[in-house]
Amino acid sequence: MALLEVDDLRIDAHTELGEVLPIVKGVNFEVARGEVVALIGESGSGKTTIALSALGYTKPGLEFAGGEVRLDGRDVITMPPDDRRMLRGRNVAYLAQSAAATFNPALTIGEQVTESAVLHGLLTQEEANRRAEALYGALELPDPDRLGRRYPHQVSGGQLQRLMAAMALCGRPDLLVLDEPTTALDVTTQIEVLKAFKKVIREQGAAAIYVTHDLSVVAQIADHIVVLYAGEIQEMGAADDVISRPSHDYTRRLMAAVRPPPAAGQGEGGTEAHLRDAPALEARKVNAGYGRRPDGAPAMKVLFDIDMAIERGRVVGVIGESGCGKSTLARVMAGLTPASDGDILLDGARLGPSVGERTRQELRSVQFVYQMADTALNPRQRIDELLGRPIEFFLGLKGEEKRRRLHELLEMVELPPDFAGRYPEELSGGQKQRVNLARALAADPEVLLCDEVTSALDTIVGANVIELLKSLKERTGVSFVFISHDLSTVASFADEIVVLYAGRVVEKGPVDAVLSPPFHPYTRLLISSVPELRVGWMEEMMATSTAQAGIDRVVTITEVGCPFFDRCPLAIEGTCDTEIAPNRPIDGLVSDRHVIECHREVPELMAWSQS
Amino acid sequence: MSDDPGHPDGAAPAALSTKFEELPDAPPKRRLRLTRVGKVAVSIVAFWLVVVFIGPWIAPYHEADIVADDSFTEAGTFCSQWEPDECSFHLIGTDYLGRDLLSRIIYGARTTIGISIASTVLAYLIGVTLGIAAAVGGVKLDTGLSRFNDAFISMPNIMLGLVVIAAIGSTIPILIVTAGCIFATVVFRIARALALDVMVSDFVEAARGRGEGLWWVIRKEILPNIAMPLATDFGLRLVFIILFTSSLSFLGLGVQPPHSDWGSMVRENLQGLAYGSLAPIAPAIAIATLTISINLIVDDVSAHAGGRLAKRML
Numbered sequence: 058m059a060l061l062e063v064d065d066l067r068i069d070a071h072t073e074l075g076e077v078l079p080i081v082k083g084v085n086f087e088v089a090r091g092e093v094v095a096l097i098g099e100s101g102s103g104k105t106t107i108a109l110s111a112l113g114y115t116k117p118g119l120e121f122a123g124g125e126v127r128l129d130g131r132d133v134i135t136m137p138p139d140d141r142r143m144l145r146g147r148n149v150a151y152l153a154q155s156a157a158a159t160f161n162p163a164l165t166i167g168e169q170v171t172e173s174a175v176l177h178g179l180l181t182q183e184e185a186n187r188r189a190e191a192l193y194g195a196l197e198l199p200d201p202d203r204l205g206r207r208y209p210h211q212v213s214g215g216q217l218q219r220l221m222a223a224m225a226l227c228g229r230p231d232l233l234v235l236d237e238p239t240t241a242l243d244v245t246t247q248i249e250v251l252k253a254f255k256k257v258i259r260e261q262g263a264a265a266i267y268v269t270h271d272l273s274v275v276a277q278i279a280d281h282i283v284v285l286y287a288g289e290i291q292e293m294g295a296a297d298d299v300i301s302r303p304s305h306d307y308t309r310r311l312m313a314a315v316r317p318p319p320a321a322g323q324g325e326g327g328t329e330a331h332l333r334d335a336p337a338l339e340a341r342k343v344n345a346g347y348g349r350r351p352d353g354a355p356a357m358k359v360l361f362d363i364d365m366a367i368e369r370g371r372v373v374g375v376i377g378e379s380g381c382g383k384s385t386l387a388r389v390m391a392g393l394t395p396a397s398d399g400d401i402l403l404d405g406a407r408l409g410p411s412v413g414e415r416t417r418q419e420l421r422s423v424q425f426v427y428q429m430a431d432t433a434l435n436p437r438q439r440i441d442e443l444l445g446r447p448i449e450f451f452l453g454l455k456g457e458e459k460r461r462r463l464h465e466l467l468e469m470v471e472l473p474p475d476f477a478g479r480y481p482e483e484l485s486g487g488q489k490q491r492v493n494l495a496r497a498l499a500a501d502p503e504v505l506l507c508d509e510v511t512s513a514l515d516t517i518v519g520a521n522v523i524e525l526l527k528s529l530k531e532r533t534g535v536s537f538v539f540i541s542h543d544l545s546t547v548a549s550f551a552d553e554i555v556v557l558y559a560g561r562v563v564e565k566g567p568v569d570a571v572l573s574p575p576f577h578p579y580t581r582l583l584i585s586s587v588p589e590l591r592v593g594w595m596e597e598m599m600a601t602s603t604a605q606a607g608i609d610r611v612v613t614i615t616e617v618g619c620p621f622f623d624r625c626p627l628a629i630e631g632t633c634d635t636e637i638a639p640n641r642p643i644d645g646l647v648s649d650r651h652v653i654e655c656h657r658e659v660p661e662l663m664a665w666s667q668s
Numbered sequence: 669m670s671d672d673p674g675h676p677d678g679a680a681p682a683a684l685s686t687k688f689e690e691l692p693d694a695p696p697k698r699r700l701r702l703t704r705v706g707k708v709a710v711s712i713v714a715f716w717l718v719v720v721f722i723g724p725w726i727a728p729y730h731e732a733d734i735v736a737d738d739s740f741t742e743a744g745t746f747c748s749q750w751e752p753d754e755c756s757f758h759l760i761g762t763d764y765l766g767r768d769l770l771s772r773i774i775y776g777a778r779t780t781i782g783i784s785i786a787s788t789v790l791a792y793l794i795g796v797t798l799g800i801a802a803a804v805g806g807v808k809l810d811t812g813l814s815r816f817n818d819a820f821i822s823m824p825n826i827m828l829g830l831v832v833i834a835a836i837g838s839t840i841p842i843l844i845v846t847a848g849c850i851f852a853t854v855v856f857r858i859a860r861a862l863a864l865d866v867m868v869s870d871f872v873e874a875a876r877g878r879g880e881g882l883w884w885v886i887r888k889e890i891l892p893n894i895a896m897p898l899a900t901d902f903g904l905r906l907v908f909i910i911l912f913t914s915s916l917s918f919l920g921l922g923v924q925p926p927h928s929d930w931g932s933m934v935r936e937n938l939q940g941l942a943y944g945s946l947a948p949i950a951p952a953i954a955i956a957t958l959t960i961s962i963n964l965i966v967d968d969v970s971a972h973a974g975g976r977l978a979k980r981m982l
Contacts, residue, residue, distance in 0.1 A: 393877050412877055420879045433870040437892035447878060
């Protein structure tokens with residue numbers, strides 16, 4: 058008998074108006090002991106709702122409408138509430154998406170990891186502490202014997218994510234429910250967390266339900282895959298089968314939305330004729346940071362001597378892990394965070410450092426697109442107000458002309474014209490992001506600064522937005538700065554790439570040049586960390602020296618030496634940690650504008666990159 | 669994308685003709701629905717508002733008329749001891765001077781609710797204006813206003829009211845201004861906190877990044893987003909001000925005779941308790957029905973906005 062049997066599960070939503078909407082429409086699957094089953098689908102597909110039913114739980118407003126969810130042969134839906142309470146944390150444990158939101162900042166890690174096991178009377182506090190320490194070790198967390206006494210803010214995001222697994226596993230549950238535990242993470246952190254989860258699930262012999270929208274993640278960890286769409290199973294089977302021989306249209310659609318791993322040959326190529334003109338936007342020796350010291354310098358410096366240019370009609374991708382200063386760079390360009398030093402030039406003319414020092418025409422030319430459409434759109438304004446204001450403000454259009462422009466914008470971002478009368482909360486995540494883009498386009502800008510615009514979206518929705526960006530680039534000739542921590546997304550859209558690490562440009566150049574040897578060691582780490590859509594990829598990846606040196610380390614900003622020193626397989630003791638790395642132009646075949654900032658000579662990097 | 673080595677199905681695009689719609693991720697917009705208790709509360713408040721407007725025309729007597737020559741008469745028809753032909757009917761009896769209690773409560777609704785609403789509106793005008801100014805006006809203005817406000821808020825409301833009114837006298841305008849100013853301190857804090865919350869949001873930054881002026885940001889971005897919680901608080905504040913003015917009247921510093929006011933009616937008829945008269949109870953019940961009803965409506969509205977609103981209020 059399987060550990061968990063989901064039998065014709067039906068779950069309904071009840072709206073305020075008394076309507077009943079089926080959310081889960083008769084789902085059947087099983088989870089055997091020691092097996093990882095992935096539920097995959099986009100948001101709204103019911104995957105989280107189904108996963109939560111294993112705990113006999115539904116979100117408020119939802120109701121079990123039929124079927125059984127049997128854990129060890131007992132139906133958790135009809136079970137008395139007291140039994141169900143004993144079940145949770147003891148037999149089934151839940152891991153939420155965001156560790157930062159799960160941990161209580163006021164309690165130590167140890168107290169929280171052991172709490173549920175002690176509360177259920179499974180272990181005494183002493184035993185639980187010992188068990189937690191063993192789990193920290195198994196999860197490859199640093200300093201296991203003292204970790205329990207630290208507070209959540211004292212460990213990195215990836216470590217906190219792994220600690221959530223320790224919390225769930227402390228009471229030795231039979232089944233783990235993991236709800237998108239790596240979705241919000243950088244590629245390098247994602248590997249670190251995935252690897253630890255996989256190992257600990259195997260070692261503890263627990264079964265797991267893994268909820269995600271990311272097929273390449275699933276390929277690394279799941280034994281079986283269940284593909285969901287709109288509350289129904291589209292396809293299920295062994296991971297290998299589903300990935301190598303998808304039989305259903307929707308699975309194929311999901312796979313098509315997964316970007317191929319970044320490789321040379323994806324760039325748009327293009328002529329270099331436009332280089333005669335001044336770049337649309339340029340940063341020269343830009344320094345910036347937050348806070349203010351008495352001498353006027355920022356208290357915490359985030360950007361160091363950034364040089365980059367965005368040529369007219371081109372897309373420059375900026376990549377790096379979180380904490381590398383990508384967003385700050387875009388904010389400095391938009392004037393939202395004034396640079397402490399250096400210049401931003403628009404069409405060769407110097408721009409004021411802050412919004413207040415720029416003219417309306419200058420503000421119109423550089424538009425910023427926020428990552429989260431949810432917070433970037435005023436919930437109290439209808440779409441026509443949201444888009445109408447910049448049209449009126451920057452272009453001075455009124456009445457009929459304004460209405461025409463509004464419809465043109467909606468058409469441009471592929472939304473129906475009747476959306477004009479809606480409020481943002483009546484739209485889906487992808488639609489909101491389109492409105493967010495349309496608002497920036499409403500100003501008729503020269504440069505669009507896109508800050509992680511696809512990161513909060515599902516694979517398919519994100520892929521649609523990228524397609525939209527491509528068509529907008531064709532139609533409008535706008536230049537883009539495209540910021541993302543996802544290298545494959547950047548590679549598929551950008552003409553040039555700027556790799557940022559700890560506030561410094563470590564490598565820049567045309568996409569093809571950056572993605573082919575020689576690599577900067579950090580670029581290579583990023584490229585090799587992008588999950589590939591095949592089983593067994595993670596193990597191969599972790600065996601490389603790049604991964605062993607670079608995974609499971611945090612970004613530290615230093616003012617001396619190369620900041621990548623502590624994660625670099627090629628680091629030279631005594632040089633890399635004390636001196637700023639020189640800029641090395643690469644005279645490759647692709648372009649002469651390819652630069653790597655490294656102490657190693659180009660031939661050395663070349664030899665290493667090809668190894 | 670010339671070749672994509674990671675794709676097991678390079679030829680797939682042809683098979684992708686099936687359109688999979690993006691699934692909406694938000695529930696449909698909810699309309700405000702009152703609970704049964706909420707509906708009762710709304711009708712009680714509506715009843716009192718009607719009384720405020722048409723009071724003088726429906727009251728059987730004038731509030732200052734001494735119609736019975738005995739105090740605390742019981743409900744029913746009362747005939748004078750000396751002139752047995754002169755009879756008057758009192759639905760809930762008379763007060764300590766022999767004035768018709770019902771008429772006084774009807775007239776009292778005008779003063780009590782009128783003064784309270786005027787004070788609350790004043791408190792909101794002052795509190796919201798300064799609160800938003802503090803939120804958008806930079807650190808110095810914020811610190812100045814907030815410390816000044818803290819100084820006032822540290823004094824007990826009723827003490828402050830007593831001192832002011834004892835010093836400059838008790839007329840209805842002074843009462844309104846005093847209550848308005850005292851309660852503006854609390855409104856200031858709430859408005860400032862709510863506005864600060866909105867000020868740091870991305871959409872305000874987007875507006876400022878576009879070069880919008882401060883006034884536009886306040887009017888179009890901030891006010892619409894803080895209006896709902898403020899409206900809920902308006903109800904609560906109204907209740908507090910009703911209780912505050914009633915307390916002042918009870919202490920004899922509020923509305924002065926011969927005007928009737930629910931708070932002063934409780935005090936002047938207090939001796940009636942010994943005779944089992946309704947005179948001190950009825951105005952107290954009037955205060956209770958009004959304030960509790962407003963509270964219940966506020967509860968319904970906050971429940972609609974979800975725990976989110978309640979959290980922001982605290």
